[in-house]
Amino acid sequence: MISAIIHGNEICGAFALDQLLASGFTVDRGRLILVFANTIAFLRFDPSRPYASRFVDEDMNRVWSVDLLEAPQQSVELARAREIRPFAESADYLLDLHSTSLPAPPMLLCGTHVKGLDFAQKMGYPSHIVADAGHAAGVRLRDFAAFGDATSAQIAMLVECGQHFDSNSPAVALNTIFAFLRAADMLDSVPKDVPDLPPPDTQCHIKVTDVVTTQSNRFAFTRNFQCFEKVAKGGTLIALDGTRKIVSPYDDCVLVMPTQQPVQGQTAVRLGRYVVK
Ligand SMILES: [Zn+2]
Structure with a gap:
């Protein structure tokens, strides 16, 4: 599963998924789920207030605990997360596409377990791997259920593709998608019309x-x-x-x-x- 716009103003992932769909892209093996997550926030995007459409009611990347998803609370983001939940639970591998407010090198957030770090290193792209446990304010999709369980084989990556409105960020998202699909053994070779960003010589790992x-x-x-x-x-x-x-x-x-x-x-x-x- 590949998800974009969990944060409605982080548009590089939506560009990348749109390009995949428009090109008729298919994987060589397996089943690919593409998710446009917080579409309600995304559709409120206003170029004069580009940070205002991150979410409608609450941060959609802090709601991914089973307890909260099954609680009586209601919000635009919880309703959408509840729709997406069965797809996320069915995914062997998950890549969640994001971007940053400030300029920053692209980075994979791989969680704290060995399985995440191993997979990030197998991807070999982008240049930085950050191993972290998430936020006090709530659970990320990357850490949801089995993805955050060291004993489960299900693996999730969050990628920050650079600054939100950097024209290079969609190309980083696409290159990350292909590195992800190859590491998951779903793809043999990268399509020819993809902007080719050179892979880093080495990846830095920050704990x-x-x-x-x-x-x-x-x-x-x-x-x-x-x-x-x-x-x-x-x-x-x-x-x-x-x-x-x-x-x-x-x-x-x-x-x-x-x-x-x-x-x-x-x-x-x-x-x-x-x-x-
Ligand atoms: Zn984000």
């Missing part, structure tokens, strides 16, 4: 050790950090969350996707280390 969740409504970084920027010294002040000091927990700490728009209760940044083989 996330800490997720910083904003507790106050006064969270601010001490300066403008870039994604994958390294803070050399442990104990360096990197943000203030009200009066709470956020410091780098160790030397050579890597900041993963620091947000520019902190929201109370949401992830502000993940902290991790490069893993050297």
